[in-house]
Amino acid sequence: MMVGLVDCNNFYVSCERLFQPQLRGRPVVVxxxxxxxxxxxxxxxxxxGVKMGAPWHLHRAAWKxxxxxxxxxxxxxxxxxxxxxxxxxxxxxxxxEVYSIDEAFIDFGGMGGREEQVARELRATILQWTGIPVSIxxxxxxxxxxxxNRSAKKVPVSGGVRVLLTDEVQQQVLSKLEVEDIWGxxxxxxxxLRALGxxxxxxxxxxxxxxxxxxxxxxxxxxxxxLRGERCLQxxxxxxxxxxxxxxxxxxxPVTERSELEQAVASFxxxxxxxxxxxxxxxxxxxxxxxxxxxRPTDRQYGASALVRLCVASSNTPKLIQAALQALREIYRxxxxxxxxxxxxxxxxxxxxxxxxxxxxxxxxxxxxxxATMDRVNRIWGRxxxxxxxxxxxxxxxxxxxxxxPRYTTRWQDLLHVA
Amino acid sequence: MRVHDVxxxxxxxxxxxxxxxAAGFPSPAEEHEDRPLDFxxxxxxxxxxxxxxxxxxxxxxxxGIHDGDICVVDRSLKPVDGSVIVALVNGxxxxxxxxxxxxxxxxxxxxxxxxxxxxxxxxxxxxxxxIPKSVRMHTA
Numbered sequence: 001m002m003v004g005l006v007d008c009n010n011f012y013v014s015c016e017r018l019f020q021p022q023l024r025g026r027p028v029v030v031x032x033x034x035x036x037x038x039x040x041x042x043x044x045x046x047x048x049g050v051k052m053g054a055p056w057h058l059h060r061a062a063w064k065x066x067x068x069x070x071x072x073x074x075x076x077x078x079x080x081x082x083x084x085x086x087x088x089x090x091x092x093x094x095x096x097e098v099y100s101i102d103e104a105f106i107d108f109g110g111m112g113g114r115e116e117q118v119a120r121e122l123r124a125t126i127l128q129w130t131g132i133p134v135s136i137x138x139x140x141x142x143x144x145x146x147x148x149n150r151s152a153k154k155v156p157v158s159g160g161v162r163v164l165l166t167d168e169v170q171q172q173v174l175s176k177l178e179v180e181d182i183w184g185x186x187x188x189x190x191x192x193l194r195a196l197g198x199x200x201x202x203x204x205x206x207x208x209x210x211x212x213x214x215x216x217x218x219x220x221x222x223x224x225x226x227l228r229g230e231r232c233l234q235x236x237x238x239x240x241x242x243x244x245x246x247x248x249x250x251x252x253x254p255v256t257e258r259s260e261l262e263q264a265v266a267s268f269x270x271x272x273x274x275x276x277x278x279x280x281x282x283x284x285x286x287x288x289x290x291x292x293x294x295x296r297p298t299d300r301q302y303g304a305s306a307l308v309r310l311c312v313a314s315s316n317t318p319k320l321i322q323a324a325l326q327a328l329r330e331i332y333r334x335x336x337x338x339x340x341x342x343x344x345x346x347x348x349x350x351x352x353x354x355x356x357x358x359x360x361x362x363x364x365x366x367x368x369x370x371x372a373t374m375d376r377v378n379r380i381w382g383r384x385x386x387x388x389x390x391x392x393x394x395x396x397x398x399x400x401x402x403x404x405x406p407r408y409t410t411r412w413q414d415l416l417h418v419a
Numbered sequence: 420m421r422v423h424d425v426x427x428x429x430x431x432x433x434x435x436x437x438x439x440x441a442a443g444f445p446s447p448a449e450e451h452e453d454r455p456l457d458f459x460x461x462x463x464x465x466x467x468x469x470x471x472x473x474x475x476x477x478x479x480x481x482x483g484i485h486d487g488d489i490c491v492v493d494r495s496l497k498p499v500d501g502s503v504i505v506a507l508v509n510g511x512x513x514x515x516x517x518x519x520x521x522x523x524x525x526x527x528x529x530x531x532x533x534x535x536x537x538x539x540x541x542x543x544x545x546x547x548x549x550i551p552k553s554v555r556m557h558t559a
Contacts, residue, residue, distance in 0.1 A: 021507050021510050021511075021512070022510060024510075084466075084467045084468070087466070087467045088467050091467070127468055128468075128494060128495065129468035129494050129495050130468065130494070131466070131494065131547075139496075237428065298550075408470070409470060409471075412471075412489075415471055415472055415473040415489070416470075416473070417472070417473050417475040417514065418471045418472045418473070418474065418475060418490070418505055418512045418513065418514045419474075419475040419476040419478060419513060419514065
């Protein structure tokens with residue numbers, strides 16, 4: 001039974017280039033939400049030394065001089081192209097686990113030796129249909145799949161597909177991989193392992209399982225076994241539901257007024273509640289947090305969070321907003337310059353199976369119907385068509401996205417024009 | 420306080436009716452119901468590979484594609500001689516009819532006011548997708 005890891009190459013940049021061919025062959029950097037820092041880089045930008053996470057405001061001038069093109073995160077576009085890639089994988093393989101917006105594990109079960117050919121065909125199909133280049137690593141376990149994929153991107157001769165089958169090949173690749181770079185091994189644990197003479201993935205592969213268990217528990221032992229090719233981790237069901245949902249944003253400018261924070265918090269709740277309803281869940285607790293900027297040392301610093309427990313778990317946006325605003329009232333202090341706020345929905349129960357009380361029932365038929373209608377309208381006419389009045393209309397706090405490309409695949413008014 | 424006897428209930432299988440038993444006549448269409456027309460089904464064969472672009476200008480009026488029309492682009496279709504395509508020619512998007520004949524490749528506008536675009540060895544050329552269908556809005 002083989003596992004593959006599909007990884008979209010420089011995904012956000014690839015999405016931008018699909019509709020903007022003038023960006024090909026040039027250094028491109030995609031900035032995080034609010035135009036904060038580099039979250040994706042083209043090969044050319046990497047070669048120029050642009051680091052992941054580099055703050056834009058510090059490098060703006062230098063990048064401009066080096067001819068770097070920047071783009072704001074266009075998550076509408078990236079999300080749509082990601083869904084296309086995942087749907088092709090779902091269509092053409094026996095099973096997939098979506099790992100992130102640009103990565104997925106795939107099952108190669110039952111392909112008896114044809115894995116490499118299938119991977120090449122998959123890669124070609126995804127590139128042809130969506131324009132997104134991917135790398136695919138094929139190996140016996142999920143952990144090795146991660147390793148294989150790193151090398152697929154680094155070894156150009158592999159043509160984007162790397163099979164780590166033979167022990168010699170695995171040994172060779174693993175001995176080049178630092179222990180901290182193994183999926184699931186953090187820096188601090190890495191330091192402890194090095195002290196034991198485990199410096200590379202190959203060392204870890206050869207280490208006794210008991211020693212690994214002693215140092216890092218069952219989790220580390222499992223990683224060691226997975227590196228040896230014993231399958232310990234299964235592909236998760238792609239429809240696995242979330243444990244909690246968070247929505248937060250850095251503001252485009254510092255916010256001081258409570259009313260503005262209230263609007264921000266209400267709109268975060270709206271977004272999170274929509275996600276909650278899509279998974280047919282209800283939330284039992286709502287947490288609200290706000291904080292000032294640690295990067296503005298001259299500002300007085302403050303940060304706090306508060307949790308509100310609902311009588312009965314709910315997925316009703318007005319109820320959840322009410323709870324979040326109650327929490328905000330607890331923590332809001334005037335006179336501070338807030339740069340970030342967020343909410344967390346937690347303590348989930350399946351919709352329709354909420355624990356009710358003598359005095360409080362779950363969401364009523366009418367409340368559910370209203371939310372369902374609102375979700376439908378927003379799905380058809382675009383996000384934010386129908387909104388709670390508490391979210392405000394013109395948002396001064398909404399995020400900065402000065403270099404946003406059109407939403408080519410999700411908005412009729414943003415279509416590419418072709419003569 | 421009076422305690423009622425526990426009533427024994429039985430489970431009766433109720434035959435499932437296609438039509439509700441409420442008052443009035445059952446619809447004569449009941450047996451022949453169909454799904455309403457789905458324009459996605461008509462226009463999009465392969466959602467994962469289908470994009471939309473807007474036509475600009477009059478170079479393809481002969482093919483029935485006018486300024487402002489919405490063109491369906493399917494990247495999974497194989498381009499053949501005569502396909503209407505979106506292509507990249509020297510880094511620029513263009514929409515033309517693909518012609519391939521006797522080893523020669525050229526892009527043909529469907530408007531005599533525009534010249535053919537020959538694709539030679541020096542041309543940077545890439546087919547972005549095939550346009551199987553287009554949509555015209557006659558009023559806004």
